[in-house]
Amino acid sequence: MASQNPIAPSPAAGIYGGSVFANVVQAPEDPILGVTVAYNKDPSPVKVNLGVGAYRTEEGKPLVLNVVRRAEQLLLNDPSRVKEYLPITGLADFNKLSAKLIFGADSPAIQENRVATVQCLSGTGSLRVGGEFLARHYHERTIYIPQPTWGNHPKVFTLAGLSVKSYRYYDPTTRGLNFEGLLADLSAAPPGAIVLLHACAHNPTGVDPTLDQWEQIRLLMRSKGLLPFFDSAYQGFASGNLDADAQSVRMFVADGGECLMAQSYAKNMGLYGERVGALSIVCKSADVATRVESQLKLVIRPMYSNPPIHGASIVATILKDRELYHEWTIELKAMADRIINMRQLLFDALRARGTPGDWSHIIKQIGMFTFTGLNTEQVTFMTKEYHIYMTSDGRISMAGLSSKTVPHLADAIHAAVTRMK
Amino acid sequence: MTVSVNVSRFEGVTMAPPDPILGVSEAFRADTNDLKLNLGVGAYRTEELQPYVLNVVKKAEKLMLERGENKEYLPIEGLAAFNKVTAELLFGADNSVIQEGRVATIQGLSGTGSLRLAAAFIQRYFPDAKALISSPTWGNHKNIFNDARVPWSEYRYFDPRTVGLDFDGMVADIKAAPDGSFVLLHGCAHNPTGIDPTPEQWEKIADVIQEKNHIPFFDVAYQGFASGSLDADAYSIRLFVSRGFELLVAQSYSKNLGLYAERIGAINVVCSSSDAGTRVKSQLKRLARPMYSNPPVHGARIVANVVGDPNLFNEWKQEMELMAGRIKNVRRRLYENLSQKDKSGKDWSFVLKQIGMFSYTGLHKAQSDHMTDKWHIYMTKDGRISLAGLSLSKCEYLADAIIDSFHNVN
Numbered sequence: 140m141a142s143q144n145p146i147a148p149s150p151a152a153g154i155y156g157g158s159v160f161a162n163v164v165q166a167p168e169d170p171i172l173g174v175t176v177a178y179n180k181d182p183s184p185v186k187v188n189l190g191v192g193a194y195r196t197e198e199g200k201p202l203v204l205n206v207v208r209r210a211e212q213l214l215l216n217d218p219s220r221v222k223e224y225l226p227i228t229g230l231a232d233f234n235k236l237s238a239k240l241i242f243g244a245d246s247p248a249i250q251e252n253r254v255a256t257v258q259c260l261s262g263t264g265s266l267r268v269g270g271e272f273l274a275r276h277y278h279e280r281t282i283y284i285p286q287p288t289w290g291n292h293p294k295v296f297t298l299a300g301l302s303v304k305s306y307r308y309y310d311p312t313t314r315g316l317n318f319e320g321l322l323a324d325l326s327a328a329p330p331g332a333i334v335l336l337h338a339c340a341h342n343p344t345g346v347d348p349t350l351d352q353w354e355q356i357r358l359l360m361r362s363k364g365l366l367p368f369f370d371s372a373y374q375g376f377a378s379g380n381l382d383a384d385a386q387s388v389r390m391f392v393a394d395g396g397e398c399l400m401a402q403s404y405a406k407n408m409g410l411y412g413e414r415v416g417a418l419s420i421v422c423k424s425a426d427v428a429t430r431v432e433s434q435l436k437l438v439i440r441p442m443y444s445n446p447p448i449h450g451a452s453i454v455a456t457i458l459k460d461r462e463l464y465h466e467w468t469i470e471l472k473a474m475a476d477r478i479i480n481m482r483q484l485l486f487d488a489l490r491a492r493g494t495p496g497d498w499s500h501i502i503k504q505i506g507m508f509t510f511t512g513l514n515t516e517q518v519t520f521m522t523k524e525y526h527i528y529m530t531s532d533g534r535i536s537m538a539g540l541s542s543k544t545v546p547h548l549a550d551a552i553h554a555a556v557t558r559m560k
Numbered sequence: 561m562t563v564s565v566n567v568s569r570f571e572g573v574t575m576a577p578p579d580p581i582l583g584v585s586e587a588f589r590a591d592t593n594d595l596k597l598n599l600g601v602g603a604y605r606t607e608e609l610q611p612y613v614l615n616v617v618k619k620a621e622k623l624m625l626e627r628g629e630n631k632e633y634l635p636i637e638g639l640a641a642f643n644k645v646t647a648e649l650l651f652g653a654d655n656s657v658i659q660e661g662r663v664a665t666i667q668g669l670s671g672t673g674s675l676r677l678a679a680a681f682i683q684r685y686f687p688d689a690k691a692l693i694s695s696p697t698w699g700n701h702k703n704i705f706n707d708a709r710v711p712w713s714e715y716r717y718f719d720p721r722t723v724g725l726d727f728d729g730m731v732a733d734i735k736a737a738p739d740g741s742f743v744l745l746h747g748c749a750h751n752p753t754g755i756d757p758t759p760e761q762w763e764k765i766a767d768v769i770q771e772k773n774h775i776p777f778f779d780v781a782y783q784g785f786a787s788g789s790l791d792a793d794a795y796s797i798r799l800f801v802s803r804g805f806e807l808l809v810a811q812s813y814s815k816n817l818g819l820y821a822e823r824i825g826a827i828n829v830v831c832s833s834s835d836a837g838t839r840v841k842s843q844l845k846r847l848a849r850p851m852y853s854n855p856p857v858h859g860a861r862i863v864a865n866v867v868g869d870p871n872l873f874n875e876w877k878q879e880m881e882l883m884a885g886r887i888k889n890v891r892r893r894l895y896e897n898l899s900q901k902d903k904s905g906k907d908w909s910f911v912l913k914q915i916g917m918f919s920y921t922g923l924h925k926a927q928s929d930h931m932t933d934k935w936h937i938y939m940t941k942d943g944r945i946s947l948a949g950l951s952l953s954k955c956e957y958l959a960d961a962i963i964d965s966f967h968n969v970n
Contacts (some may be wrong), residue, residue, distance in 0.1 A: 166839075
């Protein structure tokens with residue numbers, strides 16, 4: 140439709156000279172998600188995607204848990220279900236059950252009503268809402284994150300209004316925890332500073348503190364009044380046991396202190412795309428928790444008003460039913476076991492090939508990811524010559540491996556290590 | 561070892577006030593009076609005052625479960641099939657902006673989330689720009705711009721003397737704003753007033769926006785829900801597009817597909833070239849990733865299935881006409897009751913002229929409080945009532961309450 144307006148300019152002429160968006164440059168592809176983009180483009184029949192952390196079956200397929208399908212069917216069959224806005228804080232049942240899952244049903248913090256829990260958009264959304272809350276209401280606006288950490292952490296907290304510093308975590312020489320460095324850096328942090336802790340299955344390294352080390356971290360943090368902010372994306376997925384994977388968190392809560400907790404159901408219930416998670420803030424008193432919850436609502440309302448119902452309903456349906464819950468724990472353990480099995484297979488395959496170096500970290504590390512220790516050149520080589528897709532920091536997602544593809548990966552690592560230093 | 565800190569780090573956190581809109585429903589639930597009526601939040605109710613899940617939505621969900629689709633992460637920009645149909649629905653599939661690939665579309669968390677992404681984009685790329693919002697507007701608009709750190713000011717909109725549009729005030733204020741401001745416009749069914757510009761007025765609004773090199777920013781939460789026709793309700797947006805503007809449109813499927821709790825919507829940016837569109841899209845993704853990584857899949861699939869299937873799409877249009885039709889009927893009944901019962905000669909025809917889910921009654925705060933305190937009618941303090949929450953059988957009661965509050969409370 141041609142404009143009949145006598146003043147009509149050419150489209151988008153004006154003070155920006157051509158387009159209003161002339162100064163908007165092309166953003167680079169997200170490094171983690173970009174791996175899958177590159178993988179999809181590759182026509183090679185032997186390509187393997189070890190990039191993004193989504194579980195794959197032995198056949199290399201995405202998995203929707205049986206118990207999730209059953210829950211969805213129940214929801215669909217229920218004639219009383221509606222799609223009315225959830226409260227700003229989300230589905231109440233979901234919130235209570237989520238807090239119980241991570242803190243333990245008998246947690247005094249829960250029984251004393253000291254926990255403010257709000258449903259959020261998976262782990263990312265929980266971290267962002269928690270970060271925004273702290274930037275507005277907490278006197279210390281610095282958060283310490285482990286070196287390395289999930290690539291999105293610094294961006295989430297920076298945009299939330301916090302300033303980001305790091306503490307030493309990974310030791311490349313041992314491919315394990317740099318515990319001395321960790322303690323030294325946290326000791327040097329200003330009192331009250333916020334500290335991000337991966338509850339289990341550290342991403343990207345797979346290196347977790349032992350329980351003794353956690354206890355030392357706890358003592359140090361409490362003595363300096365540092366505020367723990369847990370990121371729990373793998374409860375039950377790391378060891379196969381929900382309680383074991385929550386031990387670090389429960390140690391902190393047991394001492395009566397405060398902390399933040401970002402929980403995700405993306406991996407342990409396979410609900411990736413549904414964006415289900417929860418932010419809990421454990422407070423000193425029920426009164427404080429009530430006030431904190433009211434302020435969390437002020438963060439959420441101008442961000443997306445209220446959270447999406449579908450995923451949270453699935454989680455609540457499963458968690459509140461004994462039989463479904465039990466079935467879930469079995470399916471969860473099966474996923475965790477398959478990953479542990481892949482670790483063993485890869486370790487054995489490298490040993491069988493006589494690949495130089497100590498590869499025991501593959502079976503010592505825990506969770507979805509292995510920090511191989513391979514450098515950027517070696518990674519690029521593996522992608523080019525062997526069509527192995529992984530992030531350039533040497534991280535591989537064990538969930539993307541199968542017994543069929545392990546030999547190919549072992550060949551690739553062997554070649555990379557022997558031909559490229 | 562127990563923690564030595566006995567005082568909470570959050571001791572200084574004060575109790576936040578309840579949300580003015582969502583808080584109304586909370587208060588309504590607490591009221592035990594039989595006559596109570598919830599005209600607060602804008603969620604559609606049937607004549608029996610029950611929530612309504614559209615038949616097409618149930619069909620789509622059944623299909624989705626039968627197909628056994630996976631739950632993998634969507635790309636940051638959302639479901640491609642959804643993004644395609646949502647832009648086509650808004651602009652028309654044969655529109656040149658679609659044909660030329662000039663629209664950057666990102667799936668967002670309903671209207672709010674889409675507005676917030678756009679506001680974050682404005683703050684980053686147009687840090688000196690201001691947003692202009694109508695007086696009044698949806699209460700959450702200000703919060704969104706505040707949290708995104710985009711400064712805003714108001715343009716006159718509601719004229720209490722006519723209970724209509726203050727058109728001259730609107731144009732003057734848009735003209736007085738600094739060049740290159742982002743003008744927030746309600747595509748149709750203005751919330752909270754229900755008062756929309758006429759086509760002639762839209763042309764003049766476009767003129768002044770063009771003259772000032774402002775950027776139009778549409779909030780479209782009621783496409784199809786206002787008049788019953790998807791195309792008619794997109795008139796204003798399509799007019800601006802045809803005049804060559806680059807513009808932003810935030811879309812929501814909360815009302816027109818009844819998908820409130822699924823949080824499904826989109827932010828669309830119409831650019832002068834497809835290259836600009838590509839760049840803009842990449843930067844919107846960069847803002848979404850640290851907010852929630854990628855959007856929820858369920859609502860997006862429902863929309864893609866309904867809008868993408870000709871049978872379901874037609875069925876949807878019919879259900880939407882029914883919903884819009886019911887609201888028009890209630891308006892008419894309310895108007896008739898008000899005119900018949902009010903002997904003062906006051907002109908209540910604005911109830912008929914207003915469009916969409918809401919009506920701005922012209923009642924002020926004390927009068928609105930009276931509606932609640934005496935008549936157990938729950939509404940927002942600005943005098944807004946949601947007609948979607950009104951049944952034909954309750955129109956008479958409501959008319960009595962409005963007449964009483966209007967005349968007897970100062």
